[in-house]
Amino acid sequence: xxxxxxxxxxxxxxxxxxxxxxxxxxxxxxxxxxxxxxxxxxxxxxxxxxxxxxxxxxxxxxxxxxxxxxxxxxxxxxxxxxxxxxxxxxxxxxxxxxxxxxxxxxxxxxxxxxxxxxxxxxxxxxxxxxxxxxxxxxxxxxxxxxxxxxxxxxxxxxxxxxxxxxxxxxxxxxxxxxxxxxxxxxxxxxxxxxxxxxxxxxxxxxxxxxxxxxxxxxxxxxxxxxxxxxxxxxxxxxxxxxxxxxxxx
Numbered sequence: 001x002x003x004x005x006x007x008x009x010x011x012x013x014x015x016x017x018x019x020x021x022x023x024x025x026x027x028x029x030x031x032x033x034x035x036x037x038x039x040x041x042x043x044x045x046x047x048x049x050x051x052x053x054x055x056x057x058x059x060x061x062x063x064x065x066x067x068x069x070x071x072x073x074x075x076x077x078x079x080x081x082x083x084x085x086x087x088x089x090x091x092x093x094x095x096x097x098x099x100x101x102x103x104x105x106x107x108x109x110x111x112x113x114x115x116x117x118x119x120x121x122x123x124x125x126x127x128x129x130x131x132x133x134x135x136x137x138x139x140x141x142x143x144x145x146x147x148x149x150x151x152x153x154x155x156x157x158x159x160x161x162x163x164x165x166x167x168x169x170x171x172x173x174x175x176x177x178x179x180x181x182x183x184x185x186x187x188x189x190x191x192x193x194x195x196x197x198x199x200x201x202x203x204x205x206x207x208x209x210x211x212x213x214x215x216x217x218x219x220x221x222x223x224x225x226x227x228x229x230x231x232x233x234x235x236x237x238x239x240x241x242x243x244x245x246x247x248x249x
Contacts, residue, residue, distance in 0.1 A: 036104035038140035039216045042079040044070045052240040062086045077104045109136025128159035147174045170197040180215045182241040190215040
């Protein structure tokens with residue numbers, strides 16, 4: 001039997017990008033071309049920093065997202081994005097890293113993730129790895145209050161020679177627009193999306209329920225995410241909030 005604890009480190013690397021399966025990229029300023037998706041523009045060189053921790057508690061990790069390159073034009077683009085996870089207060093020491101390929105086709109976002117987690121912070125030897133196929137958002141024009149859609153995810157994780165595959169089915173709904181305040185600022189008219197995901201570990205009979213609420217701002221991307229994971233009678237809620245972005249002026 002595969003231990004959930006043993007694959008947790010590798011699976012956490014996928015969460016650099018997934019949460020609800022959404023990668024954060026924002027709109028470049030100046031002479032940049034119109035975005036393929038208003039909530040998923042792909043500006044080369046764009047950066048975002050988030051801090052995540054338990055609801056009502058201190059942040060436990062800091063995430064940095066950087067768009068390294070973009071190919072294509074108009075409504076068909078492919079971006080290479082790098083993510084890293086660090087402990088707050090130790091910006092020079094990475095605990096995990098991942099590379100994501102983001103596809104935008106007709107405004108619809110999809111992505112694949114490859115990442116590793118270190119056995120201890122600062123070590124060069126990876127203790128775990130992850131390959132994931134994740135959905136993003138539908139075209140921006142469809143994201144109006146009341147719009148609903150379903151999506152699928154698949155995560156293959158390895159840790160200490162043990163592997164596991166987790167699949168997810170997500171039900172998503174646009175709840176409306178709200179004002180949201182995070183360390184990076186106060187944003188009016190943020191798109192609010194509610195998601196319920198059923199997670200299943202193949203071959204093990206394990207399952208969990210994940211509930212998410214996300215807020216997106218045009219031209220910036222994800223500004224806040226609340227995640228509640230339920231497994232049996234246990235549940236835990238975490239909050240991820242934007243602290244800085246090169247797109248905020």
